[in-house]
Amino acid sequence: MKKSVLFGTMAAAAVVAGAAGAGTLEDVIARGELNCGSNAGLAGFSAPDANGVYQGFDVAFCRAIAAAVLGDPMKVKVIPLSSETRFTALAAGEVDMLARTSTWTYSRDNDLKLDFVGVNYYDGQGFMVKKSLGVSSAKELDGATVCIQTGTTTELNLADYFKSNGMTYEPVPLKDNAEAEQQYTAGACDVYTTDASGLAATRATFADASEHVLLPEIISKEPLALVVRHGDNQWADIVKWTFNALLTAEELGITSTNVDEMAAAPGVNPEINRLLGTEGELGAMMGLSKDWAVKAIKAGGNYGEIFEANIGASTSIGLARGLNALWTQGGLQYSPPFR
Amino acid sequence: MADTAFVRDKMLAPQKAPSSEVGALRWMRENLFSGPLNTILTLAALYFVYVIVATIGPWLSRSVWNASTLQECRAIVEASFGEGKKGACFAVINERWQQIIFGFYPRDLYWRPTLTMVLMLVALGPVLFTWVPRKLLWFSFAFPAVAFWLLWGGTVWLPVAILLAFGVAYAAYRVLTPVNGLLGIVAAIIAPILYWLYLCAPLANVLETALPFGLRTLQSHEFGGFLLSSVIGVSGIAFSLPLGILLALGRQSDLFVVKTTCVAFIEGFRGVPLITLLFVASLLLNYFLPPGTEFDVILRVIIMVTIFSAAYMAEVVRGGLAALPRGQYEAADALGLDYWQAQRLIIMPQALKVSIPGIVGNFIGLFKDTTLVSFISLQDPLQLVASIRANQEWNGIYWELFIFVGLLFFAFCFPMSRYSMYLERKLKTDHR
Numbered sequence: 001m002k003k004s005v006l007f008g009t010m011a012a013a014a015v016v017a018g019a020a021g022a023g024t025l026e027d028v029i030a031r032g033e034l035n036c037g038s039n040a041g042l043a044g045f046s047a048p049d050a051n052g053v054y055q056g057f058d059v060a061f062c063r064a065i066a067a068a069v070l071g072d073p074m075k076v077k078v079i080p081l082s083s084e085t086r087f088t089a090l091a092a093g094e095v096d097m098l099a100r101t102s103t104w105t106y107s108r109d110n111d112l113k114l115d116f117v118g119v120n121y122y123d124g125q126g127f128m129v130k131k132s133l134g135v136s137s138a139k140e141l142d143g144a145t146v147c148i149q150t151g152t153t154t155e156l157n158l159a160d161y162f163k164s165n166g167m168t169y170e171p172v173p174l175k176d177n178a179e180a181e182q183q184y185t186a187g188a189c190d191v192y193t194t195d196a197s198g199l200a201a202t203r204a205t206f207a208d209a210s211e212h213v214l215l216p217e218i219i220s221k222e223p224l225a226l227v228v229r230h231g232d233n234q235w236a237d238i239v240k241w242t243f244n245a246l247l248t249a250e251e252l253g254i255t256s257t258n259v260d261e262m263a264a265a266p267g268v269n270p271e272i273n274r275l276l277g278t279e280g281e282l283g284a285m286m287g288l289s290k291d292w293a294v295k296a297i298k299a300g301g302n303y304g305e306i307f308e309a310n311i312g313a314s315t316s317i318g319l320a321r322g323l324n325a326l327w328t329q330g331g332l333q334y335s336p337p338f339r
Numbered sequence: 340m341a342d343t344a345f346v347r348d349k350m351l352a353p354q355k356a357p358s359s360e361v362g363a364l365r366w367m368r369e370n371l372f373s374g375p376l377n378t379i380l381t382l383a384a385l386y387f388v389y390v391i392v393a394t395i396g397p398w399l400s401r402s403v404w405n406a407s408t409l410q411e412c413r414a415i416v417e418a419s420f421g422e423g424k425k426g427a428c429f430a431v432i433n434e435r436w437q438q439i440i441f442g443f444y445p446r447d448l449y450w451r452p453t454l455t456m457v458l459m460l461v462a463l464g465p466v467l468f469t470w471v472p473r474k475l476l477w478f479s480f481a482f483p484a485v486a487f488w489l490l491w492g493g494t495v496w497l498p499v500a501i502l503l504a505f506g507v508a509y510a511a512y513r514v515l516t517p518v519n520g521l522l523g524i525v526a527a528i529i530a531p532i533l534y535w536l537y538l539c540a541p542l543a544n545v546l547e548t549a550l551p552f553g554l555r556t557l558q559s560h561e562f563g564g565f566l567l568s569s570v571i572g573v574s575g576i577a578f579s580l581p582l583g584i585l586l587a588l589g590r591q592s593d594l595f596v597v598k599t600t601c602v603a604f605i606e607g608f609r610g611v612p613l614i615t616l617l618f619v620a621s622l623l624l625n626y627f628l629p630p631g632t633e634f635d636v637i638l639r640v641i642i643m644v645t646i647f648s649a650a651y652m653a654e655v656v657r658g659g660l661a662a663l664p665r666g667q668y669e670a671a672d673a674l675g676l677d678y679w680q681a682q683r684l685i686i687m688p689q690a691l692k693v694s695i696p697g698i699v700g701n702f703i704g705l706f707k708d709t710t711l712v713s714f715i716s717l718q719d720p721l722q723l724v725a726s727i728r729a730n731q732e733w734n735g736i737y738w739e740l741f742i743f744v745g746l747l748f749f750a751f752c753f754p755m756s757r758y759s760m761y762l763e764r765k766l767k768t769d770h771r
Contacts, residue, residue, distance in 0.1 A: 207413055
């Protein structure tokens with residue numbers, strides 16, 4: 001199709017595969033676009049709107065990082081990836097990073113040679129049942145049929161949980177959330193289990209939402225993280241610290257509306273000054289511009305704003321901050337200092 | 340005396356046939372209630388139809404076409420038809436049909452795929468129907484380049500430069516054939532390849548600098564929905580038939596190398612699931628190609644789909660070739676035709692005629708298989724349906740979207756099947 005195609009194909013025969021490319025940062029800048037792997041469709045986290053532009057909680061982090069690196073939050077090519085292809089696509093260089101509700105686990109980190117650089121959502125696996133079943137605790141689910149998505153950590157957690165509690169269950173393995181939702185409403189299973197955020201989002205769409213309850217037990221830790229390839233530390237730092245900048249911004253009260261004002265001139269708080277580049281040269285240490293954090297915050301606001309706009313209490317998904325509140329408010333979101 | 344037997348001297352007026360022997364009643368008795376078993380089956384079938392209509396009918400009749408969320412749809416249905424009633428929410432189609440058809444193609448450029456579609460019909464005309472002027476075949480020939488330019492944009496000179504290769508091939512053939520016939524054919528194959536590799540792009544650049552003319556360039560990730568399915572399906576269909584015919588002929592060849600290559604190719608690609616090839620195209624190739632190589636993912640998929648389909652096509656065509664009596668080949672030889680003449684004038688027209696149902700069946704299968712690209716994260720219509728459903732507004736909607744996508748596919752596949760039947764009738768020369 002293009003010259004590069006033909007030459008590339010031929011060169012492939014000659015060049016030994018796996019030759020190290022330039023750093024991811026250089027690649028992204030040269031391309032002028034960030035390739036960000038995300039969900040093809042997960043309510044609240046990533047979905048195309050009527051104009052075909054991806055929106056959502058995960059996508060907002062892609063946009064913040066594109067803004068920090070390229071100066072424009074829209075210079076993101078959101079590449080929708082399935083559970084099965086996501087890590088391969090990242091390892092093969094098809095995407096620069098993943099913001100795709102991927103749980104940080106030991107074996108993924110070490111065996112798959114990935115780096116999980118920032119937990120943007122602390123989730124946990126929960127259960128949803130029909131109220132008519134009269135179940136009030138997951139401990140009463142012995143012998144139940146359970147809808148689960150294959151290829152996810154939830155499948156393994158479920159097996160562990162039932163085994164450790166001496167219960168049995170009948171799995172109904174399903175491909176994705178849409179299928180699971182349909183099977184659950186059609187009565188193919190008594191219980192639907194997935195991340196609690198997903199359950200809440202699913203329940204919100206039911207015509208008879210009040211007929212379904214989420215059980216109180218959360219049976220696993222699901223830290224959903226931003227992921228990059230192993231071995232490119234500069235790029236990992238950029239993703240990690242852009243995420244941290246959004247957290248710190250919330251902590252320091254910097255929002256998308258007041259960031260311009262605060263960045264206009266150095267203020268009294270030196271940490272704000274360092275973060276927004278009015279003092280010191282923090283951006284240059286990562287190979288970014290001085291005002292990288294300003295651009296990142298302007299893209300979609302600080303962490304709290306992103307949360308509220310996409311999955312927070314004001315949306316139909318209506319998730320509470322819970323574990324995802326800042327550490328100062330009893331949550332787990334904690335950014336190392338900008339110093 | 341008066342015991343003469345009665346003799347009728349007037350014709351009786353003809354009577355109507357008994358009501359059980361005419362019209363609908365007779366048809367029903369013969370076809371629906373001809374015995375106890377058939378009667379039971381008929382009643383069961385009627386009940387089945389009734390249940391379907393009674394379930395779907397009201398649902399369809401209560402459809403809502405204007406709403407912005409599923410909740411709103413449900414509210415409208417309940418408001419107009421009473422509490423607890425369910426109705427179809429076609430409002431989602433109303434809002435998103437463009438996305439299902441065009442994917443993420445920019446809205447202001449919808450005219451480009453639409454125009455391509457219209458031109459495709461024009462290009463298909465002379466291929467499908469003999470009454471269309473033959474001159475149009477030139478346009479059909481150039482259509483792939485035109486379609487590529489319209490859909491992806493960029494400079495107009497690249498497709499022009501690519502098409503020029505055929506001129507190059509022709510020139511090489513004409514110049515060298517008088518020297519040596521074989522040399523002419525070899526040159527006609529090698530010259531355009533060399534041209535594509537070394538001259539094509541620079542030539543396009545020169546022309547573009549001299550006379551810039553182009554459309555806005557679009558990326559492959561902006562393709563999606565039915566547009567993507569058609570691009571992959573139609574290119575796969577168009578390229579796999581010729582390739583399949585060549586493979587089928589190669590498989591029958593007496594030349595050891597040609598035959599072995601073709602057999603290995605056919606069996607190799609037929610023995611692998613399409614989804615594997617798609618994964619190779621999308622993931623594995625990235626490991627082998629040098630980093631930073633821009634090898635368009637749709638192009639990769641088209642190549643894989645074409646190869647896969649050609650392997651099947653080759654076997655279908657081989658079936659047609661095998662159906663020809665040996666006498667046909669011998670007759671061609673006796674007439675003194677060379678190999679290509681024999682194939683073109685005698686063998687292929689008959690073999691292809693026999694294979695029409697198989698070929699078209701393959702085409703339809705290929706077209707529907709294009710939905711498999713959702714596994715490699717391309718936005719086929721079904722993937723888009725999932726994405727649309729992931730929006731809060733439309734989460735929880737299934738049938739309306741699936742019905743729409745199903746109808747779209749039907750609209751493509753049904754004419755294909757009808758055309759194949761038309762062609763079979765037209766080409767029927769036997770007296771069965």
